[in-house]
Amino acid sequence: MNKNELVERVAEETRLTKADCQRVIDAMIEFTKTAVKKGDEVRLVGFGTFLKSKRAARRGRNPQTGKEIQIKAHWAPRFRAGKEFKEFLQ
Numbered sequence: 001m002n003k004n005e006l007v008e009r010v011a012e013e014t015r016l017t018k019a020d021c022q023r024v025i026d027a028m029i030e031f032t033k034t035a036v037k038k039g040d041e042v043r044l045v046g047f048g049t050f051l052k053s054k055r056a057a058r059r060g061r062n063p064q065t066g067k068e069i070q071i072k073a074h075w076a077p078r079f080r081a082g083k084e085f086k087e088f089l090q
Helices: 003-014 018-038 083-088
Strands: 042-044 048-055 058-061 068-071 074-081
Touching: 003 018, 018 042, 018 048
Parallel strands: none
Antiparallel strands: 042 048, 048 074, 058 068
C-alpha cells in the first residue's frame, strides 16, 4: 500500500474528504520526522514507536569492487513494533 492508497482507505473509513485525509497524514508524517530528529520518541500505543538510533562506525565492503571501506557513525530512524501489533501478525 502506498501513501495515496492509504489516503483513499482512510477517507472511506472516516467519511472525510481525500484532501482532508491527505493533510492529516502529511501533518502526522512531518510531526513524526521532526520529533524523531530532535531525539524524541513517537509512541503510538498498540502500533509501535518511532525513534532515533545511533549507528556505530564499522567496516564494510564496496559491493562493486569488493574493497573494504570505513562506514562513519551516523543517526538512523528506527521503528519498534508494539506488542499488540506483533500479536496481530501471528
